[in-house]
Amino acid sequence: MANKMEKITLRDVDFSQWYTDVVKNAGLMEYGPVKGTMIFKPHGYAIWELIQKIADIEFKKLGVQNVYFPLLIPEKLFLAEKEHVEGFAPELATVTKVGDKNLGENLFIRPTSEVLVADFLSREINSYRDLPVKYNQWANVMRWEKTTRPFLRSSEFLWQEGHTFHSLKEEAKQMTLDILEVYKKLANDVLLLPVISGRKTEKEKFAGAKETYTIESLMYDGQSLQSGTSHYFEDNFAKAFNIKFQNKNQKEEYAYSSSWGISTRLIGAIIMTHSDDFGLVLPSKVAPIQISIIAINDSQEVMTVSNDLKTKLNSSFRVELDKSDKSFGFKISEAEIKGVPIRIEVGPRDLKDGVVTISRRDLRNKVQIKLAEVENYINKEILEHDKNLYKKALKNRTDKTFKAKTLKEYVSIIEKTPGFVLVPFCGEIECENDVKQKTSTNSRCIPEGVEQTKSKCFNCNKVSSLMVYFARAY
Amino acid sequence: MANKMEKITLRDVDFSQWYTDVVKNAGLMEYGPVKGTMIFKPHGYAIWELIQKIADIEFKKLGVQNVYFPLLIPEKLFLAEKEHVEGFAPELATVTKVGDKNLGENLFIRPTSEVLVADFLSREINSYRDLPVKYNQWANVMRWEKTTRPFLRSSEFLWQEGHTFHSLKEEAKQMTLDILEVYKKLANDVLLLPVISGRKTEKEKFAGAKETYTIESLMYDGQSLQSGTSHYFEDNFAKAFNIKFQNKNQKEEYAYSSSWGISTRLIGAIIMTHSDDFGLVLPSKVAPIQISIIAINDSQEVMTVSNDLKTKLNSSFRVELDKSDKSFGFKISEAEIKGVPIRIEVGPRDLKDGVVTISRRDLRNKVQIKLAEVENYINKEILEHDKNLYKKALKNRTDKTFKAKTLKEYVSIIEKTPGFVLVPFCGEIECENDVKQKTSTNSRCIPEGVEQTKSKCFNCNKVSSLMVYFARAY
Structure with a gap:
């Protein structure tokens, strides 16, 4: 180990190599035999267990109950919500046979479980008395990734996914925001990550969601890491899966839903925020x-x-x-x-x-x-x-938070000192695609607590009413 | 719910239907959309969480560390231990493609993780200083089953799997037995299941193991339920995966290993032991x-x-x-x-x-x-x-524990009052296959604390030195 330690690359010389060196030398993980899969070694897994314990207590304070849904999703079920399936289709690991026998239909390993929960609740929910339903599961999910990176991006990862259904629109929306608060407190007070938070743009919101809220941490190298998201679906999933209930006036209504998650990415966020040339530095509350x-x-x-x-x-x-x-x-x-x-x-x-x-x-x-x-x-x-x-x-974060009014200004900042850059933005998908193509960066969030003033979009010059953080991101 | 309760079949009329009625009406689970998969509803999952917490503390007292290994195992890795692969081959759910693309090789969803742990440790273990390694993971596994039953037998189930490696044979053997003690205490003191325990016969031991130890509970209907197993591998897996270490005398040796597990089956054991015509009855320590x-x-x-x-x-x-x-x-x-x-x-x-x-x-x-x-x-x-x-x-259990000397005696007991039947047995695989074929029952264990006397095998009449419990089993 003493010898291994000498192999840590200096953080300011090659941040990416430094990160891998720290992860390996601290005994957090090794790659599994299937490309992009991870073995969580005891020290790495113990950090996750500590995060789990703390978050789980907070979820339960909001009335959330833990459950467990199956790993496999039949193809036909996945097709019910169109935007959702489009968002995940290319990443779905598919079971086609058992032993020597071919199955009649494709079974996807869950990339997330909205469709399973919605399908199940379409049979369970009948009356307003059956609502709210506030489920959470701690589980493994799979999204096949082209490039992988320890904790940040792997084919299989561990996370929690919350799924709630409500009889009232405002209640579902409030749940989405209450969870965002839980995530903010977890990040700030426990993981010591001074996150910014806010709503995602149309381009960056979750596949199938009406609104997505996010916490974003700024890593030591000035890149942003999406560290937790909370989605409000309105009645999108209820309509796709026919989740109706009889309200107090005996009328049928669609239910309103939210989903939200944090994952083992958080371990990556901790490392890239706090660690140094001598190895891991851990917030004491999650130090095994x-x-x-x-x-x-x-x-x-x-x-x-x-x-x-x-x-x-x-x-x-x-x-x-x-x-x-x-x-x-x-x-x-x-x-x-x-x-x-x-x-x-x-x-x-x-x-x-x-x-x-x-x-x-x-x-x-x-x-x-x-x-x-x-x-x-x-x-x-x-x-x-x-x-x-x-x-x-x-x-x-403060040193690396900037403002820009034009794409030229934005690019010169990002190229010199990567960080969060607040820009006036039109909010349109096409325009954001254009920014992405030109700069390989995208929006992080429409921040809370920042005045949203009318201005010209930094990229397309259209009138814009949004102030949005853009950044390079993991 | 009040109405639903009336639907519970009487336990003495139809035990199997009673079980399903209790499981459903108590809100423990529902089936998932893929055949044989289970949705753990909040009340069912909470029981599992309580079992986890209690068991996890006991494992940690033995120096066990939690880890997480990937879900997918490449086919070629699985082939390394012959008996092991033969034991699992027909039940393996296989991922063959991602999105539209066919993968080059088959990936199995883990039915258990011995091969992943062994493959990993073949690179991690070099010296006696790296031993013992005592890993455990709480995870989902998949074994495709033809007939399924809530909690007892499902394609996917939740469990813990411990995997330990040692520099000394005796230490690995002792670990196997220490875990058996943990399982016995958990069953007896927490789940209030008065289990019998002992070694499995050649036929019934785990695929690839040298010895398998088990705890067996007797359900209300007189059928046995295997409730936890602990396996001693000697150096079988170390040889198959080339796990060598330099001992204190600087000589190379193969490591010795154990593995052990309990699963969500335990929830089934609790229900079928304690519950009644009015629904679930739960030991207070695992009552949510x-x-x-x-x-x-x-x-x-x-x-x-x-x-x-x-x-x-x-x-x-x-x-x-x-x-x-x-x-x-x-x-x-x-x-x-x-x-x-x-x-x-x-x-x-x-x-x-x-x-x-x-x-x-x-x-x-x-x-x-x-x-x-x-x-x-x-x-x-x-x-x-x-x-x-x-x-x-x-x-x-006491009322339903019997002795028999001949197959005829055995069959008449099993047909009249199913239960544990202690018989003299030769221990040979062929003979046990024969018993299985004739009676649809098999051995449960060679019990600890029962005098092992020489006698004639109850089936084949050969000289036998074993006294073995046979029973119908779930």
Whole structure:
């Protein structure tokens, strides 16, 4: 591992190679035998489990119930919602046989489960009393991708997909926005990603949705990463799947629906926002190991203190004390590269003075702390560690947020310092396709909290009433 | 729901129909659009989540780490272990194309992930320092089944699969047995299934394993349900996938491995062991709702007491207070059919006497309890509820456990009162195939804790040194 660490490319030299090096050396993942599939190693999967736990609690506060729908979708079911199937058709992995036998019809591995949920609920929902339905599932999905990248883009990925149905339009819309709030809080407070949020343009919204809301994080290199989306369907899916209910006035109505998801992409967002040339840096709330205690030797005194510290800290933190015969230096490197927020070194010389040496991963400092003060010190420093990560990420975003009025201005910014660029935009699909073709960038969102003023579209010059963030994106 | 409840077939009249009726009316599952696939509805999935949480803690105590391996396995990888592929070949769902394009090779949806883990570890393991590896994943798997049955047998099911590799033979064997202990405790103490356990015969062991250990529960109808298995591979998979490591003496050795799993079948086991003519009966530790508070009307007094009870009980139990406009009778039926262990009815007449009416699901009794004593009473009664479930299940098993010396004796028992039948058995595959063909039953396990005496095989009369349980099985 110590040797492996030297292989991390410098972040400012080759960001893309740096990312792969960090991912591999931190032991987060390896590629699977099928192109574009991922093996989540323990350290990588543990980050996902922590994200799951935190998000799941928030969903349940909104009355969401977990369910599990099947992996396979019959072709004919998928064809019911036209825009939806067009959005996914080229990426669908298809089961055509079992053993030696050909199946009569094609079965798609789910790229998302709207159609399964809608088909099921068309039989379950009869009355307003059966609504709202608020389902969520934590599952694997598959979208065959041409180019893949660890966590960001893989043929199979893990995610949660929420699907809700309501008797009232406004309730469905509110659910869409409530989830956006959950995602914003998760990103800002837990993952320490200072996201921007807002509505997607016509071009960028989800296949089949009326409106799509998004949170977008800015990576260290100035590219945007879509980090969570929440879709409002109005009655699109209810109409396609005939989901009707009798309302309180005994009249039949179509139900209103939303869907929303976050995925293992978030792990990529964390890495590309916080990590450095020495490996992973992790927000403490999703760090599988929050404190690593490293004994300099295995003398009785050192081991007693190390064990005592572990016992004491274990009640508030996820603590590891590696007792293997790996070298001291190796263990230090490992804690660093794996992004452990706090490292405690316990050595005989320090112990003579009644101290241990504590390092914060973000600062890579070394401070000697009296044994009796260790717990208080760590309580304080782990908060500072997190504050510092957020502050740095916010500074990066602020430094890389710009305005432009013309395509020329926009291009010169994007080419010099990639980042979020706020531009006046007409909002039309054709115009956005044109921008995409000219610049290989697209819109990220129509931001909340930014004044939407009338102006000329930065690309087509038509009158525009939208202010929109464009950026390069993963 | 009240109407639906009337549709439950009596358990003693038609056990199979009773089972389906309970599953559907309790809102546990519905079939998916692809034959043999299942939709886990909220109440069914919540039971699985509770099982997961409890089992996951026990695995972690044994040093197991969660991971996630890809869904798809390339055909050529699957062919490496011969017995293994033969065991699964006819059941493999196969992806042959993506979008319009045919893939060059067949990709199987995992029926289990031994080959993926082994292939991966052949690159990861070099030294004894890299061992042991103790992986587990909670995942969906697919085995195409001809006949399907809710929870017991479906094309896709949810499970956990553990995969461990060790530098020492004895350590791998011990891991196999440690997991068997975890499964036994989970079954007995949490799910209240009085299982028998032991080793599988040559015929019944897992494809590719050296030894398979199992826990077997006896359902109410006297049929056995394999409820968890733990496999010891010796170095079979290490040889097939070339997993070598340098031992402490710098010599190369093959690693030793185990794998083990429990699945959503356990939900079926719980239902078929504990439930009754009135619906689901659930062990309290896996009951998604442990206490249901039902307000007889929505007067201020009744609602205040109901809300107070909910707040008070919420800290120790999973409590529900349904405030919908469904009728009182409907809510009572719903709590019963969904297997809520404790039901509290709050009504104005009772409140005049300072009492509420409490029912235990297993007894279907009604007891008036003073408000101040509710918490103590429930603490006691929920334990009694669970004890009673275990006692009844154990009585059923004891009443239906028999001995036989000849095939004739065996058949007459099985035909009269299905159950576990202990017989002297030669252990040979041909002989067991013969028994299977004659009786449509097979061996369940070579039990632990039963004296293994020399005798004549109950079928072929050869000298036999094994005492083996045979039974009808799901």
